[in-house]
Amino acid sequence: MEKTIRGRLEYLKTEALKDFKDKGSEAYGAIYVGTATCGRSAGSMEVFHAFEEALKNLDIKARTFHVGCHGHCYAEPMAVVSKPGWPPILYGYLTPNRAQSLIKRFFNEEDPALEWALGAMKDNDMIPTVYETPRWAMEQRFLLENCGAIDPENINHYIARGGYGGLAYTLEREASKVIDEIKSSGLRGLGGAGFDTWRKWDICRGNSESPKYVICNADEGDPGAFMDRTILESDPHAVIEGMIIAGVTIGAESGYVYVRKEYPLAVSIMRRAVCQARESGLLGENILGSRINFEIVINQGAGAFVCGEETALIASIEGKRGMPAPRPPYPAKRGLWGRPTLINNVKTLALIPKILIQGAENFASLGTDRCKGTAVFAMAGKIQDAGLVEVPFGTTLRGVIFDLGGGVPPVIKASNIPGEKPITTKKKFKAVQIGGPSGGCLPEAFLDTPICFDTIFDTGAIMGSGGMVILDEDNCAVETARYFLEFTQKESCGKCTFCRIGTKHMLDILTKITKGAGTMDDLDMLQELAETIRQGSLCNLGKTAPNPVMTTLEYFKDEYEAHIVEQRCPSLECKDLIAYYIVPEKCQRACDACVGSCPTEAIYTRRDRLKAIDQEKCVKCTNCMEACPPQYDAVIKVSPLSELPESKADEK
Amino acid sequence: MDTVSLTINGKQIVTEKWKKILWAALDNGIFIPHLCAIEQRPLPFAACRLCFVEIEGRDEPVTSCTEEVSDGMVVYTRTESVLRLVRMGFEMIMSRHPVICKDCPANKNCALQEIAQQMGFKLKPKRLLQILPELPVDDSHPLFTYNPNLCVLCGQCIYVCNEVLKKEVLDFNFRGFMTRVGTFQDRPLADYGCDSCLKCVEVCPVGALSIK
Numbered sequence: 021m022e023k024t025i026r027g028r029l030e031y032l033k034t035e036a037l038k039d040f041k042d043k044g045s046e047a048y049g050a051i052y053v054g055t056a057t058c059g060r061s062a063g064s065m066e067v068f069h070a071f072e073e074a075l076k077n078l079d080i081k082a083r084t085f086h087v088g089c090h091g092h093c094y095a096e097p098m099a100v101v102s103k104p105g106w107p108p109i110l111y112g113y114l115t116p117n118r119a120q121s122l123i124k125r126f127f128n129e130e131d132p133a134l135e136w137a138l139g140a141m142k143d144n145d146m147i148p149t150v151y152e153t154p155r156w157a158m159e160q161r162f163l164l165e166n167c168g169a170i171d172p173e174n175i176n177h178y179i180a181r182g183g184y185g186g187l188a189y190t191l192e193r194e195a196s197k198v199i200d201e202i203k204s205s206g207l208r209g210l211g212g213a214g215f216d217t218w219r220k221w222d223i224c225r226g227n228s229e230s231p232k233y234v235i236c237n238a239d240e241g242d243p244g245a246f247m248d249r250t251i252l253e254s255d256p257h258a259v260i261e262g263m264i265i266a267g268v269t270i271g272a273e274s275g276y277v278y279v280r281k282e283y284p285l286a287v288s289i290m291r292r293a294v295c296q297a298r299e300s301g302l303l304g305e306n307i308l309g310s311r312i313n314f315e316i317v318i319n320q321g322a323g324a325f326v327c328g329e330e331t332a333l334i335a336s337i338e339g340k341r342g343m344p345a346p347r348p349p350y351p352a353k354r355g356l357w358g359r360p361t362l363i364n365n366v367k368t369l370a371l372i373p374k375i376l377i378q379g380a381e382n383f384a385s386l387g388t389d390r391c392k393g394t395a396v397f398a399m400a401g402k403i404q405d406a407g408l409v410e411v412p413f414g415t416t417l418r419g420v421i422f423d424l425g426g427g428v429p430p431v432i433k434a435s436n437i438p439g440e441k442p443i444t445t446k447k448k449f450k451a452v453q454i455g456g457p458s459g460g461c462l463p464e465a466f467l468d469t470p471i472c473f474d475t476i477f478d479t480g481a482i483m484g485s486g487g488m489v490i491l492d493e494d495n496c497a498v499e500t501a502r503y504f505l506e507f508t509q510k511e512s513c514g515k516c517t518f519c520r521i522g523t524k525h526m527l528d529i530l531t532k533i534t535k536g537a538g539t540m541d542d543l544d545m546l547q548e549l550a551e552t553i554r555q556g557s558l559c560n561l562g563k564t565a566p567n568p569v570m571t572t573l574e575y576f577k578d579e580y581e582a583h584i585v586e587q588r589c590p591s592l593e594c595k596d597l598i599a600y601y602i603v604p605e606k607c608q609r610a611c612d613a614c615v616g617s618c619p620t621e622a623i624y625t626r627r628d629r630l631k632a633i634d635q636e637k638c639v640k641c642t643n644c645m646e647a648c649p650p651q652y653d654a655v656i657k658v659s660p661l662s663e664l665p666e667s668k669a670d671e672k
Numbered sequence: 673m674d675t676v677s678l679t680i681n682g683k684q685i686v687t688e689k690w691k692k693i694l695w696a697a698l699d700n701g702i703f704i705p706h707l708c709a710i711e712q713r714p715l716p717f718a719a720c721r722l723c724f725v726e727i728e729g730r731d732e733p734v735t736s737c738t739e740e741v742s743d744g745m746v747v748y749t750r751t752e753s754v755l756r757l758v759r760m761g762f763e764m765i766m767s768r769h770p771v772i773c774k775d776c777p778a779n780k781n782c783a784l785q786e787i788a789q790q791m792g793f794k795l796k797p798k799r800l801l802q803i804l805p806e807l808p809v810d811d812s813h814p815l816f817t818y819n820p821n822l823c824v825l826c827g828q829c830i831y832v833c834n835e836v837l838k839k840e841v842l843d844f845n846f847r848g849f850m851t852r853v854g855t856f857q858d859r860p861l862a863d864y865g866c867d868s869c870l871k872c873v874e875v876c877p878v879g880a881l882s883i884k
Contacts, residue, residue, distance in 0.1 A: 324847075341844055346718040346738045514825065514844060514851020517721045521764040524849040525800055545799060552760040555732055556721050 025308045029179075029188045032300055036176035049082035049103040049127070051075075054096065054168055056089035056253040057285050058246070063115070064097035070116035071099070074123035082127065088254020090168035091408030092155070098168075100141060101126060107144040111136050154423050155405060160386060162378075162394045163371055164410045167254035172289050175296040178257040184302055186373030187261050187268075191310050195225055195269045202372070205380035206392030211237055211328075211365030212455070212484045213560075214391070214473035220362060223352040224270040227360040234266045234275035235356065235363045239333060241280065241325035242456025243507060244400040245487030248366040250408055252279065252286035255370060256293035260316060262369030264303060265376070267314040270362055275314065278333050280321045290318050325457075325511035329559050330355075330363045332513065343513045344559035365485065367396060387413035391472040395486065402447065402492040404429040411471070418467040421452060421490060428492045433650040436613070443650035447492040450591075451575070455484025457504040457511075458564035460571030461497065480571045482564060496593035497576035498583055502530040504568040508561065519562030522553040526569060533580060535596040536587035536660075543580060547573060588660040595640045598659045602644075604630050606654035614655060617647035635664070678745040680725075692716065693736035693747055694723050704749050705758060705787040707765075707877055708826035709737040713835075717827050721761045722787070726751045733757055762793055765824055767800040768849075769878075776822065778879030784824070807852065812860035816873050816883050820852045823880035829853060829872035841866045853880075 040046070053059070053068040071084050082103070090098050095112030101122070102108035109132055111122065118136055125131040132147070139150030150156045161167075170177035178184070190198050203218035224232060236259060240248040252259060263275045279287055294316050297303040305313045319337055326332045327342040334356050336342040355361025371393070375383045384392045391413035397420060399406050404426030411420055421427065430444040451461045460481030462469075469475050473483045491500060509523045526549050529542050550566035550573075557563045573580065582588045589597040602614065602623075609629040622637035623644060631654075633644070645655040658664050674689035680697050687696040695711050697704050707720035716737045724733040728746035733754045736747075748754070766784070773779045773795070788795050796802075810818040825844070830853060833842045841864055845854040855864040873881040 343844070346716060346735070349715075509848045512848045512851075514847055514849070515719045515827075517719070517761050517764050520825070520849060520851060521768055522760075524803065525764070525767065528801070528803070548760070548799075552757055556724070556757045556761055558718055558721065 023309075025188050025191045025310055028301070028308045029184055032179050032184070032302075033182075036179040039176045040180060043083060045083050047104065048080070049101070050085060051082060052085045052087040052100040052102070052169075052171075054088065054090050054098045055086040056250060057283070058089055058093050058250070059096050059098065060285070062093075062096035064099075066116045067097045067099065067114045067119045070119035071123060074120040078124060078128060080123065080127045085171045086173065087170060088167045088172050089250045089408070091164060091250065091410075092405065093407035094405045095138060098138075100168075101132075103127065106132065107140040107142040107147060107149075109140050109147060110138045110150055112138045155409075155426075158415070158419065158424050159410055160394055160412050161410050162374060162383065162386065163251070163367060163396055164255075164408065165374070166258065167250060167408075170255065172254055172256050173292050175257060175293065175300060178255070179300075182377055183257055183373070184261055186376035187264055187302065188308060189376045190265045190268050191308060191312065195271070198265065198269045198376070199225065201376060201380045205375045205383040206387075207368065207371060207375060207383065208391060208473065209365060210367035210371070210396070210485070212458075212482060214483060217364065217368055220352060220364070221266065221270055223350075224272075224360050224362045227353065229360050230271065231274070231359055232270055232272035233356045233359060233361045234263050234270070234272045235330075235333065235337070235351075235361055236263055236275065236277045236366060236369050237328060237330065237333060237363055238277055238279040238283075238286070238366045239321050239324075239328040240283075240366075240485060241328050241511070242458075242485060242487040243504075244489045245398045245456055245485055247396045247398050247408060247486050249283050249286050251366050251370050252283065253289050256290050257297065258370040258373055259290075259366055260293055260297050260303065262364075262372040263316060264307065264314050265372050266362055266364065266369065268307075268312055270360075272362065273313050273315065275316045276319045276337055276356070277316060278319050278321055278327070278337060280327075281323050287318060287320060294318065324513070325507075326513045326559070326561050329561055331559070333363070334361065341513070343515045344561070346558060367485075388470065388472050390474055395471055395483070397486045397488045399425050399488045399490065401453075401489040402428050402449075402495070403490045413472050414470045416468050416470055417452060417454075417462070420471070420488070421449070421467070425490070428490065433646075435651060436649040437651070440651070447494065449490070450493050450495055451491045451497065451500075453481075453489040453491065453500065453504070453568065454487070455482040455564075455567070456487040456489075457507045458482055458561070458567055459484050459487070460567045461491070461500060461575065462571065463575045465575075480567065480574065482567065494591055494593060496534070496589050496591040497572040497579045498530060498534055498589075499591075499593050501568045501572045502527065502534055505530060505565065508565040512561065512565075516556075516558040516562060518553045518556040519558070519565060522549055522556075523562070523565050525549055526553070526566065530569070533583050534589075534594040536583060536594075538580075538584040540581075540584055542584070543573065543577075586660055587662075590659075592657040592659055594659075597661065598640065598657045599635055599661050599664045600633050600638060600640060600642075600644060601656055601658050601664055602631050602633060602648075603654050603656060604632075606652050607631055608649075608652050608654070611649065611652065613647040613649060614644035617643040619643065676741050676743045676745075678741050678743070678747060680747045681749055687741055689741070691741050693725060693727075693739050693741055693745075696741050697725075697736065697747075697749065702749060703790045704736055705762065705791060706737060707783055707787075707824055708828065710828060710831060710875075713831060717831070720765070720824070720826055722758055722765075724754045724757045724761075725749045726754050758791065759793060762787060762791070763797040763800050766795060767797045767802050768804065769824060770802075770804055770821060771795045776879040777817075777882035778822075778876075782879065783877035803849075805850065805852075810861050812862035813866060813868070814862070814884070815868050816870065816881060818853075818861060819880050819882070820854070821880075822878055823853055824878055825851060825853065826877060827853075828875040828877065829881060832871045832875050837869065837871060839867065839869070842872065 140147040208214040331345040332342040351361040648655045705722040725736045807820040
């Protein structure tokens with residue numbers, strides 16, 4: 021047995037590499053299927069089984085692996101097929117049938133089925149690589165490096181790629197050296213606030229009380245955000261290693277991962293990873309033969325958004341109702357069980373080992389003066405290529421949304437005439453909601469803002485944890501604000517007056533406006549409520565709750581006014597202000613598509629055989645609009661209701 | 673005893689070190705509205721958000737129940753920005769609290785009435801619509817009544833029941849606007865092992881908990 025810390029890790033690494041080689045991955049090839057939660061919901065488990073079945077039937081010895089998420093949600097299920105003599109090739113949009121035929125064609129007939137391939141993962145002379153497409157070319161993967169590349173349930177994959185090197189680095193050095201290294205990397209907490217990570221660590225380390233605790237905040241609750249989940253499911257050991265490094269550095273012997281219950285796969289993967297780390301001597305007593313101990317407990321949250329707030333999270337671990345407490349005292353001074361506690365987000369902790377291994381300078385060379393490194397965004401909503409992107413700080417929002425995300429997707433409607441091409445309608449970008457329900461809605465004018473904690477904050481939005489929801493011309497600004505406020509009001513812990521009652525009043529006013537019953541005085545009241553809630557609330561959930569309203573009021577005031585003055589929803593989204601209408605000039609007599617689609621039998625045939633809608637019966641479900649063949653396009657939405665042409669009764 | 677000297681509304685005050693501004697002011701006859709504060713409580717609850725004051729040199733008003741006094745501190749309790757917050761906070765509380773003083777067990781002994789009188793506020797909210805949840809009254813206990821409609825969620829009853837007496841009968845239930853004080857699973861008080869110490873009734877600043 022090796023005597024030094026480094027020697028013990030090298031031994032583990034040799035064993036890890038051997039495990040990979042001995043089982044024939046290099047000689048016979050391997051197939052890596054992305055089976056994180058997002059992949060599974062797209063059907064990747066079925067694809068995985070199809071691969072296994074095909075390999076068995078054809079007697080091919082290639083191995084199959086579950087890997088995490090590549091971050092390209094739009095192309096799920098995805099798999100990388102690596103065959104000796106070929107570069108590894110990434111395939112997207114797989115189905116079980118395609119998987120079976122891919123194995124047959126590639127392994128038996130030497131045909132890599134390039135029509136399903138997104139590109140090669142390595143430079144070669146045969147196949148264009150994925151790095152030639154803008155999404156891959158502009159992304160800079162530092163934090164997500166291992167996501168989709170390693171099997172999260174096999175510690176050997178992580179160790180073979182240099183994993184736990186950051187831990188060995190830490191064990192070999194003084195704690196102050198580790199903090200210095202983090203300081204020179206310029207890393208700021210990626211949970212949303214952007215507090216200097218080294219400063220937090222230094223405060224905790226300087227606190228002489230003991231015991232101390234490390235907490236990993238994995239209570240990701242923003243609608244449309246899934247970065248933390250992906251990291252937990254794809255690269256769990258990076259988080260564990262980050263936590264151990266934090267524990268060793270500040271002098272804590274136990275840590276908690278507070279992960280929400282709605283992430284069952286992340287919970288089970290983390291549990292397994294903790295067990296494997298313990299078995300390898302990387303966690304528990306005498307880590308890597310040193311005299312240092314550290315233990316990790318996985319703690320499941322009960323699904324409360326507010327528990328992402330650090331003081332509420334601590335209360336929840338202590339078994340109390342998750343309610344925030346006033347700060348100071350900050351957790352670094354008085355946290356879990358009244359002891360000094362270091363709380364960091366999943367992303368921050370997962371970055372630590374990578375920074376220590378690759379060097380602070382490497383990390384600091386990315387990004388801007390004030391924000392070093394990379395930012396990870398979860399893009400959702402009206403975006404062509406939804407998924408995770410990692411870009412250096414300083415990239416513009418336009419770059420992320422249009423160059424990497426492909427912009428706003430057109431609406432494609434299949435024609436009902438055989439052989440006709442589908443008809444596509446282009447949609448215009450309207451706004452991007454950054455930072456989830458605590459963030460703001462930014463219109464096109466802000467697209468050239470370089471991404472950084474401070475620049476985003478100046479616009480009225482917040483960086484938050486990195487959720488990005490893209491809205492197009494069909495999304496109403498008032499309705500968007502109402503949606504997010506409904507979320508915060510529901511998730512308010514109910515402790516303080518401003519958040520509990522104030523956001524309820526804001527929600528009621530917004531609901532009233534979306535129903536066309538608002539007044540101009542309501543806008544002043546909204547502004548007054550928003551400003552007092554921002555100042556008066558106890559925690560950041562309350563303080564930031566008015567952000568979606570404040571930003572939409574500032575940037576989309578004309579829409580609010582249209583709802584109030586004209587009872588018109590310019591985006592034709594607010595149901596109470598729109599009506600569906602069949603344009604007689606466009607309606608095709610012989611077609612009955614809309615009639616069959618209506619769930620309430622609101623559509624009738626007039627005497628002249630044209631169709632019309634009985635507004636009394638209509639529930640505004642949009643079915644008829646979708647059913648109407650695109651070459652007629654006869655069903656339209658009308659707002660305000662007064663614009664609705666009268667339908668003549670005798671035509672019935 | 674260590675003392676510090678500070679000014680509140682121009683009045684020179686000498687008080688103990690570590691004291692919070694709220695208690696220093698109240699000890700010296702300066703009224704600051706408050707519902708949830710308990711001086712003995714080791715960590716302030718800071719939920720009612722009514723005790724805002726302005727400290728010279730700070731950008732925004734702060735809650736006086738969480739801020740410690742310090743030497744030379746200059747505090748104002750009725751500046752424009754303080755009143756804006758307190759007025760709105762009080763109006764919010766009153767928008768969920770039926771103004772039925774004549775029929776209320778706490779009439780003339782009510783923290784809300786006192787705040788309105790001292791601050792010159794109206795009890796009925798002017799700018800906000802009243803949203804009254806109309807929850808069922810718990811009349812199951814032989815000695816006292818709990819009317820959640822009158823409750824202002826100050827948490828004082830929960831603090832004495834859980835933290836001081838360790839009886840753990842009461843806690844907050846539900847979320848958002850529907851948050852209310854209740855027993856585990858919101859069962860009637862009589863079914864829940866309450867031993868009738870009546871301490872919760874004693875601390876209730878309004879008429880939510882009252883003797884029969």
